[in-house]
Amino acid sequence: MTTAVQKAQTVQQNNETNTPPATQAVPRVCLVTGGTGGIGTEICKRLARAGHVVATTYRNEEKAKAWKAQLAAEGYTLHIYKCDVADFEDSQRAVKAIVADLGPITVLVNSAGITRDTTLRKMSHDQWREVISNNLDSVFNITRPVLDYMLENNFGRIVNISSINGQKGQFGQANYSAAKAGMHGFTKALAQEVAKKGITVNTVSPGYIDTDMIQGVPEPIRLGIMSQIPVGRFGKPEDVAHVVSFLVEEGSGFITGANIATNGGHFMD
């Protein structure tokens, strides 16, 4: 006897041979800032696997070249461009170069970010400025030139990678929490400006994800954080990449101005 699951599989197989599956991506040129990072890498891989052309920006040349070679060995063709996203002129130059090489960018993931943690009493003006310019100014610097190509194409997907700590604040992170909360304000304003042009703008707010950033936290503090996560584990970069890939799909055009918490239930608002 054929089970319901087998019937569903047969329908799915027939669909795959006759019509494209609902999730099949139209190939796009995607720019992922911070693509060489722990989360950024998984976002790049996921978008490339969906059939997109993926470029990333980097500052650290040695790291970026090794990253590209490692991913090429795994079968991924990714494009790397040197660019300090905290610098507006450099960002404009890099966007032009990517478009000249690969075509108009219609998917943008702003994932570049840094932390410089300390309490406000001890925070220098440089530590404040560095975090704001790398995490928040960078979103303006890259989105501004990329938006022109999205408007010309009447299609765009912008995903800003914020943080749980932009939602709830965090001791020792006044600079980072301010920048990450600011990203979502940017998302909501821009989402309204471009909604009628086929462009969506959303924020993804990861909780604690098991990357070098988390491995740098002393073990007792790490275990204390983990005990507060209802799902009982740190997130994986793949958890964040999964949400990003969903938001950039054609079928996600009705989701805009949203903040998708990806934190294992650690913070709910």
Ligand SMILES: NC(=O)c1ccc[n+]([C@@H]2O[C@H](COP(=O)([O-])OP(=O)(O)OC[C@H]3O[C@@H](n4cnc5c(N)ncnc54)[C@H](OP(=O)(O)O)[C@@H]3O)[C@@H](O)[C@H]2O)c1
């Ligand atoms: N890991 C977590 O648990 C966690 C949780 C919540 C949110 N987030 C956010 O998620 C995003 C990705 O995190 P991640 O773990 O992938 O970070 P990561 O491993 O530290 O990587 C950061 C990336 O950003 C790039 N970058 C930073 N400043 C840049 C600049 N001015 N110009 C160009 N590139 C720059 C770095 O490139 P170079 O190395 O070449 O400088 C690197 O590729 C960040 O925005 C982070 O704040 C992370």
